[in-house]
Structure formats: structure tokens, C-alpha cells
Amino acid sequence: MNVIKxxxxxxxxxxxxxxxxxxxxxxxxxxxxxxxxxxELMPGECLGIIGESGSGKSTxxxxxxxxxxxxxxxxxxxxxxxxxxxxxxxxxxxxxxxxVFQSPQESFDPRRTLSDxxxxxxxxxxxSGREAKEESIRLMKLCGLDPELAGCYPHEVSGGQCQRAAIxxxxxxxPKLLICDEATSALxxxxxxxxxxxxxxxxxxxxxxxxxxxICHDIALVQQFCDRVLVLYKGRIVEExxxxxxxxxxxxxxxxxxxxxxx
Amino acid sequence: xxxxxxRQTVNRCGYSEGDEIMDDVLRYDHVDISYNGRKVVKEIxxxxxxxEILGIVGESGSGKSTxxxxxxGLLGxxxxxxxxxxxxxDKNLTELSAEVLRKLCGPELGMIFQNSGASFCPxxxxxxxxxxxxxxxxxxxxxxxxxxxxxxxxxxGLEEGGRVLKSYPFELSGGMQQRxxxxxxxxxxxxxLFADEPxxxxxxxxxxxxxxxxxxxxxxxxxxxxxxTHNIGVIRAMADKVLVMKDGxxxxxxxxxxxxxxxxxxxxxxxxEAVPKLKINTKSPVHLERSxxxxxxxx
Numbered sequence: 393m394n395v396i397k398x399x400x401x402x403x404x405x406x407x408x409x410x411x412x413x414x415x416x417x418x419x420x421x422x423x424x425x426x427x428x429x430x431x432e433l434m435p436g437e438c439l440g441i442i443g444e445s446g447s448g449k450s451t452x453x454x455x456x457x458x459x460x461x462x463x464x465x466x467x468x469x470x471x472x473x474x475x476x477x478x479x480x481x482x483x484x485x486x487x488x489x490x491x492v493f494q495s496p497q498e499s500f501d502p503r504r505t506l507s508d509x510x511x512x513x514x515x516x517x518x519x520s521g522r523e524a525k526e527e528s529i530r531l532m533k534l535c536g537l538d539p540e541l542a543g544c545y546p547h548e549v550s551g552g553q554c555q556r557a558a559i560x561x562x563x564x565x566x567p568k569l570l571i572c573d574e575a576t577s578a579l580x581x582x583x584x585x586x587x588x589x590x591x592x593x594x595x596x597x598x599x600x601x602x603x604x605x606x607i608c609h610d611i612a613l614v615q616q617f618c619d620r621v622l623v624l625y626k627g628r629i630v631e632e633x634x635x636x637x638x639x640x641x642x643x644x645x646x647x648x649x650x651x652x653x654x655x
Numbered sequence: 656x657x658x659x660x661x662r663q664t665v666n667r668c669g670y671s672e673g674d675e676i677m678d679d680v681l682r683y684d685h686v687d688i689s690y691n692g693r694k695v696v697k698e699i700x701x702x703x704x705x706x707e708i709l710g711i712v713g714e715s716g717s718g719k720s721t722x723x724x725x726x727x728g729l730l731g732x733x734x735x736x737x738x739x740x741x742x743x744x745d746k747n748l749t750e751l752s753a754e755v756l757r758k759l760c761g762p763e764l765g766m767i768f769q770n771s772g773a774s775f776c777p778x779x780x781x782x783x784x785x786x787x788x789x790x791x792x793x794x795x796x797x798x799x800x801x802x803x804x805x806x807x808x809x810x811x812g813l814e815e816g817g818r819v820l821k822s823y824p825f826e827l828s829g830g831m832q833q834r835x836x837x838x839x840x841x842x843x844x845x846x847x848l849f850a851d852e853p854x855x856x857x858x859x860x861x862x863x864x865x866x867x868x869x870x871x872x873x874x875x876x877x878x879x880x881x882x883x884t885h886n887i888g889v890i891r892a893m894a895d896k897v898l899v900m901k902d903g904x905x906x907x908x909x910x911x912x913x914x915x916x917x918x919x920x921x922x923x924x925x926x927x928e929a930v931p932k933l934k935i936n937t938k939s940p941v942h943l944e945r946s947x948x949x950x951x952x953x954x
Contacts, residue, residue: 444858445829551715580714580885585929609858612931640939651941653859654933655866655888 399471400432401568401603402456402489407465409451409627425451427627428465433569438595438604440618440635442611442650448627449607453573456605457491458482470568487517490562494574496554500546500561506554507532507542510561517565531560536590552583559590563602571605576613588617611654615639623647679704679742680879681726681847686739686749688718688725688903694737696721696903701896703847706877710894710911712884712926718903719883723849725749726881727766728756743847761792765845765878769852771836775824781835782820789842808838810875813868830861834868841872848872848880854889866892887930891915899923 409426412418426448433439443449454460456467458477466475474485493499500509510531511524519527529539535556546554555575562570572591576584595604608614614621615635623631623644630644642648681703688696696718703709711719725736726748741748743764748756760766768774775784786800795803801820808816813834824832833853840848850869854862866889872878882893890897890911897914899907899922906920918924935942 444860581887581929581931582714582925584931610931611859612933615934616931636934636936639933640936640941642941648941649860651933652944653863655859655863655886655892 398434400468401435401437401470402433402605403466403468404432404452404456405430405466405468407452407455407467408463409448409455409460410463411451424463425627426455429624429627429629430465431622431629431632433603433605435568435603436595436601437620438606438618440606440608440614440621441624442608442614442621443624444609444650447624449609449624450573451627452624453491453571453605453607457489457571458485483516486513487565488567489569489571490565490567492555492558492562492570492572492575494578496551496558496578497546499558500554502546505543505545506537506549506557509546510557510564513561513565527564528560531564532557534563534594535560536586550583551579552586555579555583555587556590559587559594563594567602569603569605571607573607574609575606577608577610584613588613592617611635611639611651623650678744680744681881682740682742683722683726684740684742686722686725686741687737688721688730689735689737690721690730691733694903696725699739699898699900699905701898701905701908703879703881703896705846705879706873707896708873708880708882708894710882710884710890710897711900712887712890712897713900713906714885714926716902717900719900720851721903722900723766723851723881723883726847727760727764727849728753729766758792761788761845762843763846765840765843765848767833767836767840767848767850767853769855770832771839772824772827772829772832774836775832777823777825779823780820781822781824781827785820785835785839785842788839792843804838804842807841810871813838828861830857830864833857833861833865837865837868837872841876841878844876844878846879848878850880850882850884852884853882854886855884862886862889869893887915887927899926 406428407426408424408428411423411425429452441449451460455462458474462475466473469485470488477485507525507528510528514524514527515521529542532539532542537553537556537560541549541553576587579587591604595602606618618635620633621635621638622629625646631638631642631647638647639651642651679702683699683701686696686699687694699722701709711722713719724730726741736749785804786797789795789800804820805816813819819827819831819835827835854865857865869880870893873880884890894911896909897911898905899920901922906922907914907918914923915927918927
């Protein structure tokens with residue numbers, strides 16, 4: 393794969409996120425959570441972002457997926473600037489970029505069945521209800537879920553099954569970028585392994601192939617799964633590179649502490 | 656099951672106060688627990704000696720938290736210990752009245768929860784709440800309490816004890832809240848400390864601090880700790896003995912080193928295989944540092 397000539401799927405330039413102070417205007421209590429972060433994500437690549445709680449990982453993701461407004465900088469998805477996208481534009485963007493969150497059960501509507509939840513994006517993009525149901529069952533099978541669970545509600549299935557359904561839902565619109573924000577942190581290690589294997593397999597398939605932005609605080613998992621890693625500390629990137637190189641020869645003091653913390 | 660000693664403890668973690676063989680402080684004897692008439696925990700037996708750390712490991716829903724809740728009387732209205740005995744020294748906890756058990760919970764049996772921050776009242780300072788919990792069990796003046804709390808925090812490696820006491824829970828980070836939760840349990844100097852996923856909500860750096868703090872507590876006070884977690888790394892760093900559970904049943908029980916290095920049960924093997932391991936080049940300086948810190952070479 394000649395990555396040099398490829399256009400990045402995601403380009404983040406000088407992205408800065410500031411939580412406004414008291415009453416939304418007190419500059420003394422304003423807090424810069426993400427401070428001029430820049431990186432690129434190439435097609436088919438899996439980029440990990442690690443850092444401790446409060447390092448700005450989730451703020452960074454929330455700005456990329458437009459849940460938060462950036463104070464400065466830009467986010468370019470597939471060549472299109474989405475930094476200030478709103479309304480209808482966002483709907484289009486979410487066909488290229490999908491998310492899998494930490495708590496699978498909470499990310500589904502509790503009053504709708506799994507197949508309903510998985511097919512929602514498809515119905516919104518103009519597919520008929522019947523077609524959407526058939527496609528959601530295909531996606532469930534693809535993600536290793538028994539199609540009999542299609543009629544189940546999120547609380548009726550296990551955390552691992554629900555996370556598989558969340559991945560199926562994310563893949564329904566054939567995104568170019570999948571953002572996993574601590575997607576395996578709430579799962580048991582055995583289930584975590586299954587989910588990682590599933591993501592790895594899906595990513596390498598030509599038909600479903602997508603890039604992954606993998607936010608995680610488990611360095612061992614990042615080493616196992618990601619092609620490249622960014623270390624975030626106090627909102628800044630302190631180190632960037634291949635996971636093996638960073639783990640074996642960390643340059644930054646913070647990265648050293650992070651690795652020493654792994655039990 | 657009786658007769659476990661703290662000699663292993665001396666070798667592993669430097670708990671050196673009791674070189675002589677100690678009696679078990681906690682003993683589960685063929686315990687079954689049911690919720691709404693459905694058996695969720697079956698035939699659990701283990702012992703914990705003074706200063707010993709037992710790790711209970713298993714996936715969600717395996718019944719590991721239920722096991723420790725039974726000892727603390729926290730099974731709720733629908734939960735019941737249907738068979739077996741839970742002995743704390745010479746008291747059978749399953750037969751005690753709620754009132755007697757309540758008196759034991761705190762000074763004899765302490766508990767740390769996964770999210771200690773949530774167990775504090777958000778509109779009262781940490782000091783007010785800790786003082787209230789100590790005062791409920793023994794008469795103590797505010798001054799005396801402050802001295803004791805500051806001393807405990809110092810001994811358990813919690814810096815800025817004074818500031819922490821004056822803070823409201825939301826003013827502290829997740830890791831700090833968890834350490835305050837540990838301090839709250841330890842102020843009453845319990846003989847047994849139950850810890851239910853104490854590090855699961857924390858990042859690796861804070862997790863390490865909490866693990867070190869708990870080891871220091873064991874070393875300083877000789878507290879026996881029952882640690883429930885799904886994090887094998889935490890078990891590896893802390894536990895002397897380990898109990899592996901699946902679907903409410905004990906799969907494997909024994910010396911932590913032995914179970915983690917040569918698991919016998921199929922499930923334990925699968926569990927250990929699934930744990931993501933940090934791959935470090937043996938020539939890397941990181942490898943040397945981690946070897947010195949005891950993170951490598953024990954699995």
C-alpha cells in the first residue's frame with residue numbers, strides 16, 4: 393500500500409478545544425482541554441490515541457464528530473472541511489464517519505429493537521423498512537450476532553452482544569472512518585478480545601474497509617491493534633509513532649510514566 | 656481449607672510483621688447465593704488470613720461481586736445466602752442480625768466501591784462525611800479525627816491531606832476520590848477490606864497509585880483484602896491467592912503465581928490468553944525498568 397500518494401481520510405489541523413469559564417464567559421476559569429492538535433489518518437489505517445483521564449482524548453473526538461465546537465483549527469474529512477458543519481451537512485457527514493461509544497447499552501434507544509436501531513441510518517438514507525431490516529440482519533451476521541437477536545431490546549442482550557450491534561449499526565452506512573471512543577473499556581477481557589478481532593477482520597475486508605480512530609487508555613491493546621499511536625497529555629500530542637517504537641523507546645517523560653503504569 | 660499462612664505474603668510483598676502462622680480472618684464455607692430464588696453463586700469456599708490478599712476474578716455476571724456483598728449484608732431484599740457459612744473470625748455472618756452486622760461493617764469489615772465518588776454526598780465536604788462515619792462507630796472529637804485522618808493519609812501516601820479534607824467530592828479527580836474512598840474505609844481500621852473493582856474506573860497511572868496504596872495499607876495495618884476485579888494485571892500486582900469464577904462457580908483457586916503462570920482450568924486459560932500483553936523488547940530500557948518494578952517475569 394503506497395500511503396504517500398493517498399489523500400488522508402481525516403486531517404486535523406491545529407484543533408483547539410476550550411471549555412468556557414463560569415457562565416460561559418469568565419476567562420479566568422476557562423480551560424483549554426485540547427491545545428493545537430494536528431494529525432492525519434490514512435485510508436485503512438488504525439490510529440490509536442492514548443492518554444490518562446482528563447488528557448483531552450474525548451474532547452478531541454467530540455470536536456471531530458461535531459458534538460463540540462472547536463475554538464480554533466480545522467477538521468477535514470475526506471477532503472471536506474467539517475469544522476463548523478451543522479444540520480443537513482452533518483447528516484451527510486455521518487454517512488462517512490461513524491462512532492462506537494464506551495457503553496453500548498446506553499448508545500441504543502431502549503424502546504427499539506436491535507435491528508430497528510441498526511437499520512435506522514439506512515431508513516434515513518432512503519431505504520425501505522423491509523430492505524433496511526434485511527440489511528441489518530446481514531450486518532448482524534457479519535458482526536457475529538445471531539439473527540434471532542434482531543427482535544431483542546438492548547437490555548435483553550449482553551454488553552458484548554450490544555457492542556457488536558453498535559458496530560453493525562456503525563457499519564450500516566459504509567463509513568470511511570470509524571471512531572471508537574473507549575469502545576472496549578467496559579467489556580470483559582474475553583469479550584474485548586472478540587470485539588478487537590472483529591474490528592480487525594472487518595477493517596481488512598475490501599468491501600467494508602475503513603479507517604479507525606481508536607481512543608483507548610490500555611496501551612497493551614493499542615500496541616496489539618493500532619498501526620500508529622498518538623500520546624496525548626494535557627491536551628497536547630507529546631509523542632507520535634509506531635506503537636512498538638513508542639513502547640520500547642519512549643522519549644517523553646509522560647509516555648514513560650504511562651508505560652510504567654501498566655500492571 | 657484452613658491453615659493458609661502469611662509466609663507467602665512475606666515473600667511477595669514484604670509484609671513482615673507476622674512471621675508466625677496466622678489464623679484465617681475470613682472463611683467462606685460451601686456458600687450458595689440466590690437472587691429471587693435463582694441460584695447465582697454455587698459452592699464457594701475460600702479462606703483469607705491476616706494480611707493476605709485474595710483476588711476474585713471473572714467476567715461480568717460471574718457472581719464475583721455477589722460473593723463479597725453477601726459478607727457485608729448488601730445482597731438486598733431479593734438476595735439470600737441459601738447454603739453454607741461465611742465466618743469472620745468466630746462469627747457466622749450469615750446468621751447475624753442486621754443490627755449486629757451493621758456494627759461489624761466499618762470497624763471490622765470495610766468496603767471500597769468501584770466509584771467511590773458516587774458514594775459521597777455532593778454537597779458536604781469530605782471531612783464532614785468521613786467524620787460522621789467514624790463518629791457513628793466510636794466517640795471522637797473533631798480535632799482528634801483531623802489528626803487521625805491526616806496521619807492515615809500520610810501513611811497511605813495521600814499527599815495534601817488537609818486540602819482533600821476541606822474539598823467537596825466533585826472538586827477531586829476520579830483517582831483522588833477513589834483514594835479518599837480507601838481512606839474512609841481505613842479510618843476505622845477494619846481487619847478485612849472488601850474492594851469491589853476499586854481500579855476499574857481509573858486510568859493506568861492512577862490505577863498504579865491505588866494499587867500501591869492498597870499494598871501499603873496491607874503492609875502497615877496487616878489488613879486482609881478481598882479484591883474483586885476483572886483486571887488480571889491488578890491481580891498479578893497484588894494478590895497472594897486467586898479465585899477464578901465463571902457463571903457463579905469456582906473454576907480455579909490457589910496461589911496467584913501458580914494459577915496465573917500455569918492455569919489448569921480451560922476458562923482460566925482463555926481468560927489469561929485474552930488479556931492484552933505489553934510486548935517489550937528485552938533489550939529496551941523500558942524492559943529493565945519494568946523488570947525492576949516487578950511487572951515482568953511473573954506470568
